[in-house]
Amino acid sequence: MSKDISQHDDAADAPDVEKQPVPETEGVGDTSREKDPNIVDWDGPDDPANPMNWSSAKKLAAIGIVSIISFTYVTNGPFASTVISPASADVMKTFHSTNETLGAFVTTVYLLGYVFGPLVIAPLSELYGRAILYNICNFIFLIFNIACALANNLGALIVFRLLAGIAASCAITLGPGTVADMTPVEKRGLAMVGLYMGPLVGPTFAPLAASYLAEAKGWRWIFWLISILAGVVWVAAMLFIHESYAYVILKWKTKRLRKETGNQQLRSALHTGNTPGELFKISIVRPLKMLFLSPIVFLMSLYMAIVYGYLYLLFTTYPRVFQGQYGFSNGTVGLAYLGSGIGTFIGLVFCGATLDRLLVYLTKRNGGIAKPEYRLPVMAIGALFIPLALFMYGWTAEKKEHWILPIIGTGFLGIGMFTIFMPCATYLVDAFTLYAASVTAASTVLRSLLGALLPLAGGKMYDALGVGWGTSLLGFIAVAFIPMPFILWTFGERIRESRFSQVKF
Template sequence: MSLPGEYSNPVQEARDLKDQKVSEAYQQGHDAEIPPSTANNSTNVDIEKAIPSQAGSTHSDERTLSEDLPKEAQAQEAADPDLVDWDGPDDPKNPQNWPDSKKWGMIAVLAAVTLVTPLGSSFFAPGVPQVMRDFGVTSNLLASFVVSVYILGFALGPLIIAPMSELYGRLWIYNICNVLFVIFTICCAVSNSMGMLVAFRLLAGCAGSAPLTIGGGTIADLFPQEKRAGAMAIWSMGPLLGPVVGPVAGGFLAEAKGWRWVFWILSIVAGAFSILFASLGRETYAPTLLAQKAARLRKETGNQNLKSKLALDIPPKEVFVRAVVRPMKMLIFSPIVLLMALYVAVNYGILYLLFTTITFVFERKYGFSSGSVGLTFIGCGVGMFIGMAFLGTMSDKIIKEKQAKGTVKPEHRLPVILTVPGGICLPIGIFLYGWTTDKGVHWIVPIIGTAFFGIGNLSALMTVQTYMVDAFTVHAASAIAANTVLRSIFGAVFPLFGLNLFDSLGLGWGNSLLGFIALAMIPVPVFFRYYGERIRTNPKFQVNL
């Protein structure tokens, strides 16, 4: 399809090339390397609109780059015999062409390790009162921090893991992080002080973030876009189920064997899955596989000029700098990234505040044992499943309707019919949970409240993440990284004041304060639904990356 008006086929080729690079880069977990003149935040705006908007910028060669780069690049590639590529579209060494049995075997072991690491975030929560007694700790701050510090590791780990995977491939990163996760979890089991336990929980979170950071990229390596849904569903069950199933099993285990056995069982399961992954896992990252092929051919032929077609002409130091600096620049200077990340971070912080305090609330208020208290987390899990089913169905339906009309834009990922009900469910759940526990209403009612909370939390996360991907396609990986870092920091910090908050204000007003904060955040996605495009395309708000 050609663009209307004066822009002809070469411009369409530029758009197609850019869209392809953007898609591949995001799927592989990094930003697209596109000339600065085309890599602006208004990537979803037609090029005929985007080019004039840059007229006053330093990138005055926008049109020349757009028109000439594709043909020049194609001609150079065709004339360069030293570029190493796959041996045709059916090359069996290309992960996209692997047999289904090999692909799904890889997905199975990936899903297993992706379940274990989120499980570790809350598996330990019901055993915290035992830890406090064993170490003689009375600080509410430490009681919460020993659980939430794991999530802080989820914020720090990806900053190292993501660029390392670009340099050395996915397989080595998976295996090294799996081994480190087992080692750090064992260290948690043998800890002899609260400080030692907190330190190794942080390190375990850093190592455990690997499958969450690059797992989606592995799936993109193996399957074309139209066949990824099933694999993505299986893989995403781990982050969804882990934090909910963890306390259910951990509660009974802590009651029967003590809190140390929670870590021993986690390390045993993680160790078994790590061995399984090391045995069945294979490298899937195309740039790494082609680099290995080029190295082999250089050795066999003696031609030292051979290099991978996908090789990045970027020094390792620059990869690290971009991975760390670009998300932070977007978080600080882009109003869309900042406010959307803050919206999700507040929701995420309240979620982990709930995870770290619910054990104390139900043990003290309702007399639950350390085993049965883990069952109270089921309400939140049920709510998340309901939210996922409703949101997934309605969001796809809305986008398909807009596609049929040819009017799709990123802001359609934020329909009021989804963002407002989802946003309202969150404070409703908090108010219901807070005041029913405060008044001692039957325990099933506050658990129903946590189900509403689960619906609202899942809705916020899914709508914002899909919007950020569509709105910042060129720099989608950095936008999501900024979102992840801020929400993980909030997830680690919010629980620190949870117990003290409830001791000071009571469960009713303490939770109401959180509910009012959540209520105040509801206008954020609604605002960007109507004004997001204007902000995205305004040169004043575009970050120089």
């Protein structure tokens, strides 16, 4: 896969958040570097300290905990980001506000944290590693969710939600890098499915629990529930997430050997002499450069952002459709979220069964060289489901057909969302393996920004166009994106290797 990496660093190939050994190789340095007795590297290809050589149980525990963190409060529609949606009316009533846009903002402001958080978390993990960032952000998230439960005015609630979102962005920013640290390319698709299972399935089941909890105990208990879960996750992460970032592991090993041997000339195989300040400056601008200067990153991120925005837009309008039109109570409105949840689960199973197998099959058919484009056939299926879902949801609701029909439409949206999101995310990690965290941060920034802002226009759009034509407008945009998987299948490699796609850092 090293031939597929299309990003290059001018700063003497400085190590960064994602710069671990290419997964297909076991060592770090080249032959000449390994001959230098002052270079600290892995102790051979079977070194147990190398995350690639960890036991399956240790890898599964690490990826599983990150997925659980994501389910509880991390990006792409996590539990915490959507759990307040069905109770937003009660929140506004508590604070004596009737502003519909502000009510939607209470839900979506959480996602603005994902716009700012990754840009800081990624470079900090470059300096201190992944594990410590997980633990610190978990604790900060816990504190600010307790603050949300105790908020005494709407402004404070919005600020606390924003700060909780910033902390929550950690797992989605570093998670793909954690997967790349320990998983070879031919197994990465299934590992990514496991990683994203929480953040993609969570938002559809969370409102169901929240709607009944808010009805029985009030909206503040939603945040107490999140805080309880966050406390459990914080403890589990400290116990089961070990440092997997090769740069930091070798840095620790170098410090230990210097102390034991007294040889101050020892240096890590991944160290190039850059100061922490220089590394921070390089890493903090990389995600934005990749987003705006790499056509592949921008197109993939834009597509995921639009699909993600659809999900949040529909979520914030569920009370209008299912309560106002179909007469659902505050509790039963949560059942409407099950459609997209079931669809997402179907998409999850499909991606888990096909992503890696398809990559292996196409690699064997094409000379044994794996390419990121081999993930795209699955995405082509999702591209067809999205417009079908939107047209079905909009017009069955507009015509007041049986309530199960728009819910089935959201089920198709769940299938389409997962079968687009997973190939896109895995494609980016495969294409930019050495920069997995930066490319994830880049896509997260755009996706979260659109996911936060698009729902704010939902109320006015549906007031002006109605449910049918309002949702159809989204459907027409989705139709325009149907050719994208086919275009990238044909021209993706050429675009990645073009001189116009080379980003200098």
